[in-house]
Amino acid sequence: EPEVTQTPSHQVTQMGQEVILRCVPISNHLYFYWYRQILGQKVEFLVSFYNNEISEKSEIFDDQFSVERPDGSNFTLKIRSTKLEDSAMYFCASSVVTVNQPQHFGDGTRLSIL
């Protein structure tokens, strides 16, 4: 069964540094998402992306965050200047369409900010 893959599985970064999290969505999927989960808390929506544009973003997704689909397979989340509170699991997801279709999640990147 096709799956969403994320790299790296664990990223340790100094506060203030830029970090790029990478995702390869399922190949025939058209909608892409990033979520995060702070340890012990709920999974939170960050951003959705379709047709090379952001469809929706949450309050968390401020100017420090950006997303890009640089080629036909990768989907990236960049955090420009990381803060301690950015430490979390970041999950990428994709779906064929948005309307009542399940989203397929990767196993996440654990981001640790020192």
Added chain:
Amino acid sequence: LAKTTQPISMDSYEGQEVNITCSHNNIATNDYITWYQQFPSQGPRFIIQGYKTKVTNEVASLFIPADRKSSTLSLPRVSLSDTAVYYCLVGAQEDQGGKLIFGQGTELSVKP
């Protein structure tokens, strides 16, 4: 968006059937009910989705009464590997821009 309420935690033993009920009193006409499962250090995984009555797949069954104000996820004969957090989500994704709104979920612990 319909608010959902589900138990914070449940315990079970291997081989038992587990039923997790989710309340969603304000469900809208075009809302679907979707359940996800999450193991520690993994992303959520889609289990099952339904609109009304009963849906069954190889993993679980979903029971939805006629008024659709609640739903029950049924896991037959659970094993230790079913220990996970189970999330009930209600909504029509076109209304939410595709985003999923996760609650705290139900932490299921299966004991030997």
